[in-house]
Amino acid sequence: MPLLNEEIRREVAKFLEGIPRPVRLVMFTQEFECEYCADTRQLVEELAEISDRIVAEIYDFQADRAKAEELGIDKIPAIAVIGEQDYGVRFYGIPSGYEFTSLLYAIRYVSEGKTELSDATLKVLEGLTEPVHIQVFVTPTCPYCPQAVTLAHQMAVASPMVRADMVEATEFPHLAYKYQVMGVPRTVINEKVHIEGAVPESYMVAKLQEAVR
Amino acid sequence: MLDFKLSLQREPRPAATEGLYDLIILGGGPAGLTAAIYAGRARIHTLVLVGPLPGGQPANTDLVENFPGFPEGIEGQELARRFLAQAERFGVEMRYESATGVDFSTRPFVIRTHGATYRARSVIVALGAVPRRLGVPGEDKFFGRGVSTCATCDGYFYRDKRVVVVGGGDSAIIEGLYLTRFAREVIVVHRRDQLRATRIYQDRAFANPKMRFVFNTVVEEILGEKTVTGVRVRNVKTGETSILEADGVFIYIGMEPQTEMFRGQLELDERGYIVTDRRQHTNIPGVFAAGDIQDPYYRQLVVAAGTGAIAAMEVERFLEMYPD
Numbered sequence: 389m390p391l392l393n394e395e396i397r398r399e400v401a402k403f404l405e406g407i408p409r410p411v412r413l414v415m416f417t418q419e420f421e422c423e424y425c426a427d428t429r430q431l432v433e434e435l436a437e438i439s440d441r442i443v444a445e446i447y448d449f450q451a452d453r454a455k456a457e458e459l460g461i462d463k464i465p466a467i468a469v470i471g472e473q474d475y476g477v478r479f480y481g482i483p484s485g486y487e488f489t490s491l492l493y494a495i496r497y498v499s500e501g502k503t504e505l506s507d508a509t510l511k512v513l514e515g516l517t518e519p520v521h522i523q524v525f526v527t528p529t530c531p532y533c534p535q536a537v538t539l540a541h542q543m544a545v546a547s548p549m550v551r552a553d554m555v556e557a558t559e560f561p562h563l564a565y566k567y568q569v570m571g572v573p574r575t576v577i578n579e580k581v582h583i584e585g586a587v588p589e590s591y592m593v594a595k596l597q598e599a600v601r
Numbered sequence: 602m603l604d605f606k607l608s609l610q611r612e613p614r615p616a617a618t619e620g621l622y623d624l625i626i627l628g629g630g631p632a633g634l635t636a637a638i639y640a641g642r643a644r645i646h647t648l649v650l651v652g653p654l655p656g657g658q659p660a661n662t663d664l665v666e667n668f669p670g671f672p673e674g675i676e677g678q679e680l681a682r683r684f685l686a687q688a689e690r691f692g693v694e695m696r697y698e699s700a701t702g703v704d705f706s707t708r709p710f711v712i713r714t715h716g717a718t719y720r721a722r723s724v725i726v727a728l729g730a731v732p733r734r735l736g737v738p739g740e741d742k743f744f745g746r747g748v749s750t751c752a753t754c755d756g757y758f759y760r761d762k763r764v765v766v767v768g769g770g771d772s773a774i775i776e777g778l779y780l781t782r783f784a785r786e787v788i789v790v791h792r793r794d795q796l797r798a799t800r801i802y803q804d805r806a807f808a809n810p811k812m813r814f815v816f817n818t819v820v821e822e823i824l825g826e827k828t829v830t831g832v833r834v835r836n837v838k839t840g841e842t843s844i845l846e847a848d849g850v851f852i853y854i855g856m857e858p859q860t861e862m863f864r865g866q867l868e869l870d871e872r873g874y875i876v877t878d879r880r881q882h883t884n885i886p887g888v889f890a891a892g893d894i895q896d897p898y899y900r901q902l903v904v905a906a907g908t909g910a911i912a913a914m915e916v917e918r919f920l921e922m923y924p925d
Contacts, residue, residue, distance in 0.1 A: 391603060392605055396605055396607055400607070427603055482603070484603045484605055485605070485606055486606050488606055489606060489608055489609060492609060506716035509716075527754060527757050529678075529753045529754065530753070530754035531654055531655070531656070531661055531678065531681070531753075531754075557757070557758075564758070568827075570746045570749075570755065570829075571745040571746060571748075571754065571758065572754050572755060574745060584745025585744075585745055588699070588701075588715055
């Protein structure tokens with residue numbers, strides 16, 4: 389039974405026709421004790437079926453430990469979205485519901501290797517001298533969340549110093565607890581700066597600067 | 602059950618200075634997207650600046666039961682998706698940006714977003730309304746961390762917990778009922794002596810064993826050190842204050858229009874709504890408004906859609922009379 393219906397498949401196919409270069413969806417799974425691993429794997433494989441520009445690579449989180457470490461994958465299900473290079477764009481938990489849109493945007497930005505961020509934002513990102521890790525906590529039923537996720541992922545594509553994760557809060561309750569997530573989207577930058585809600589690009593940039601100050 | 606939602610803009614953003622449109626629609630909710638459907642079918646060169654919530658308020662609603670054509674009701678998120686798909690089908694351009702400033706002093710009108718500037722021969726303002734806040738101590742401190750205006754977003758975090766829902770209208774009751782899927786108790790705090798919600802929702806709420814009602818009562822403070830522990834409430838009849846223990850607070854006390862950007866350019870009423878005539882004209886020829894941003898009375902999906910259609914038809918007439 390496919391996860392994506394015919395209508396969605398057609399829309400996805402049309403969208404992916406427009407991307408210039410192939411994208412690898414490097415997915416980490418395991419057979420047991422991971423509620424959404426099988427579905428996430430199927431989702432990645434269905435996308436590869438829909439478009440020959442998408443390549444699905446499946447790894448076992450335990451057996452392929454070295455690969456996971458190389459890509460900095462520390463929990464599953466995980467998808468690393470990789471283009472001509474690895475920009476540090478990650479999805480932890482299944483990108484279902486509204487987050488499916490975030491996955492497709494991530495694919496496009498990674499394929500193009502460029503973003504729609506403003507010149508002012510790009511200038512700030514160019515000036516970064518230390519690594520920035522952005523985690524965006526979401527639920528699949530949150531219509532505001534893709535905006536925050538897509539913004540973070542674009543920052544990762546634009547800067548070699550930035551990596552950005554979508555984290556589906558309901559699949560990682562210990563992280564939701566650790567970062568006190570009681571509402572989404574909640575963005576955590578370098579473990580110390582928090583943002584509540586989907587905020588404008590300029591606000592996110594200001595918070596990012598605060599995190600590296 | 603898993604589902605997958607798509608709302609995609611196909612084309613990357615054009616360079617910052619290009620882009621003169623016959624019509625720019627601000628807002629991608631029921632009013633803006635209905636206007637977009639009409640404009641697209643009329644072959645008006647149209648850009649929709651969708652904003653942060655594609656599909657508008659329905660996207661933030663569990664189930665819509667009063668929109669004609671869906672006898673079983675339709676998920677708000679699905680309805681939002683269909684609005685977007687239908688508008689896109691008729692060839693309007695959609696961007697997931699928000700206007701940050703406008704200049705309506707001369708035609709073509711100027712619309713700025715973060716990072717781009719667009720020009721338009723006509724504009725429909727359909728930015729809707731945002732949830733009203735209580736304006737009490739503790740609200741800002743805990744917003745997004747125990748205080749929410751989006752049950753579908755944040756309901757999950759209140760499994761087996763007790764939540765307070767503030768308000769007595771349709772939204773409060775619908776979202777309160779939604780929260781009973783997660784929470785062990787949902788306490789509705791309402792300032793009047795009875796609910797204002799449609800009777801069918803009231804009946805469901807009173808029949809739900811997880812729902813409890815505190816009438817004639819207003820919230821005066823949201824309490825807690827690191828997390829929300831409760832609310833301090835006051836009975837408006839007796840003046841007595843008391844504390845309700847709760848882990849979270851969901852606020853549904855109505856909506857308010859976001860019209861600060863237009864102040865000084867568009868005529869606003871005393872509550873901040875854009876003033877329109879019966880054909881959705883504002884005080885500036887060529888600038889129209891539709892939906893909740895100009896509707897202090899009804900704020901219904903079907904009404905918003907209707908005013909969107911009127912605005913688009915008026916744009917068509919306007920562009921014929923004033924092509925430049």
